[in-house]
Amino acid sequence: MQDRVLVADGLVVTMDADRRVIEHGAVLVEGGRIAAVGETPALRDAHPGTPEISARGKAVLPGLIDAHAHAGHTLVKTLGGGDSARWTEAVETIYPRGATPDFWGADGALAALERLKAGVTTGLSIFGAYGSRTDEPAHAEAHCEGYRRVGVRSVLCPGVSPPPYPNRFHRWNGDAAEPLDITLERQMEVCEALVASRHGAHDGMSRIMLCAPVAYPGRHGVTPETEGLYDAAAREVRALSRRLGVGFTQDGHKGGTVRAAHAAGLLGPDALLSHCIDLHEDEIRIVAETGTKIAHNPSANMSITGRCPAIELMDAGATVAICSDGTAPDRSFDMFRHMFQAMHYHRRHFRDAKVLPPGKALEMITCDAARALGLEAEIGSLEPGKRADIAIVELRRPHLWPGDMPLYRLVCFAVGSDVDTVLVGGRVVMAGRCVLSVDEEEVMEAATREIGLALDRTGLRRMTETPPGFWKATRYGG
Structure with a gap:
């Protein structure tokens, strides 16, 4: 994990007390927490040479x-x-x-x-x-x-x-x-x-x-x-x-x-x-x-x-x-x-x-x-001192376009697969929809193996069969 990184050039939706939304905004992350939130040029000038994550064309939300x-x-x-x-x-x-x-x-x-x-x-x-x-x-x-x-x-x-x-x-x-x-x-x-x-x-x-x-x-x-x-x-x-x-x-x-x-x-x-x-x-x-x-x-x-x-x-x-x-x-x-x-x-x-x-x-x-959850002092908004849990959402998608009113479109039209990059405690855990912490295939293979074993132990393989009423009926048992 980099000790310091600047999430730059995004639409920063802070969810702070004033519900600030900053166009061309940036979030400075340091030591796993948010160090500063503001406009990208100002934070760039104040922290020259800081490695950057580009959020151009994206929304930057609290996790x-x-x-x-x-x-x-x-x-x-x-x-x-x-x-x-x-x-x-x-x-x-x-x-x-x-x-x-x-x-x-x-x-x-x-x-x-x-x-x-x-x-x-x-x-x-x-x-x-x-x-x-x-x-x-x-x-x-x-x-x-x-x-x-x-x-x-x-x-x-x-x-x-x-x-x-x-x-x-x-x-x-x-x-x-x-x-x-x-x-x-x-x-x-x-x-x-x-x-x-x-x-x-x-x-x-x-x-x-x-x-x-x-x-x-x-x-x-x-x-x-x-x-x-x-x-x-x-x-x-x-x-x-x-x-x-x-x-x-x-x-x-x-x-x-x-x-x-x-x-x-x-x-x-x-x-x-x-x-x-x-x-x-x-x-x-x-x-x-x-x-x-x-x-x-x-x-x-x-x-x-x-x-x-x-x-x-x-x-x-x-x-x-x-x-x-x-x-x-x-x-x-x-x-x-x-x-x-x-x-x-x-x-x-x-x-x-x-x-x-x-x-x-x-x-x-x-x-x-x-x-x-009693965690409002730690997470839930992008504010200095809070944990750097950040979700970066791609906005340049047909279902989120045209680019006007991006905040409204984000809530009403975005889906989970529009999330591009995620930081948890300042650690980049997913980038470009590629998970960096685990092998996704291994996780899914383990899940398939373990539910199969549980079904065999309990004799419930029949629960994977298509039940009566699935087709050509308006309700189960119909």
Whole structure:
């Protein structure tokens, strides 16, 4: 890594407090952080002889932030052929009984690679849902290592699997499986060990938040007998997150559950709740008053069955991030697509094309997303002192042309493959769409190998077959 480099001659979209956009702008990077932002001639004169990265004809953005997705999903995406019930069956079988540390390592590398190539420099991954592997630290450690190798920041969220306890996991030694019954207490021990080993590791490239499951009537696996166990487990995880000084997240909130989480003492400025569909008016007020952050997933299945009142939440003063909920079963890590989806999603609800302007949507995957993760002092904007996480986007493309109004075109028409160059912590990780940190083919080959092994271990090869209703029907089962 060069100690100093000047990203020069670009359209610099700072996302700072004044939302400055600098034509023919430049960003000076030094020691992994941003040293100066301004017009190219002035920074060139002030720092003669500094090596340059040309951003001519390109937009220079803070690295994009995806504040909610799932570990494991890059390897299982599309299993079941898009039928969400079959896909859920595959996930809940493979993660606890077919996955190994090599599986999670391959998933981490592939997820980081996909995010990197779409300009995402920080990604959160839930690791404590669907029976994910908190029986021993090796699984999560391998996932973090996959991200570290590629060079993308990882916010991993281990936690406890849904009750009842103990949970059944399989440890594999070659072709032999050893069933393990893992208690809630053991899962909490693993979470604490991961905070000790990974939170802030590798100069902040790895971070940990803790995750607890959410219960509501009708959710898969929730019964009257287990509903109270969910609440007790969440309280224990939340207490641990506070004791260790790390953030807390829950996946899958909907109307009524936010009120219950508040009553249980789970909320606060370091809490991040995902989905949050069909919230009641008092819950919107609770989120804003407690400083709780919201991960809004406009492309997710939960946004089909209900609506996250993201606009109303932001109007009340809450911080809301647009997230991918990626990558499975039908969505990618391309945050440009999710911005576009969010704009149309809420405009359709209000029947008003003025809702969610492009600039606000861009905030929701940069500076607002950084705030949602408690990292606004480090990332999310191009300002002196912050980490030099930078995405450089090619603007000279037919779908982004003519060249007038480039900022509007960037948000409404760009796609992840328009990202040309990415720096993470001042390190050039991708240049000219060529990834410099890993061999892309090796990452993809490892992913293919590991999902194949997991399917064989669990007898789920049938999930790769085209399901009934895929052709000549208007719905699955039709």
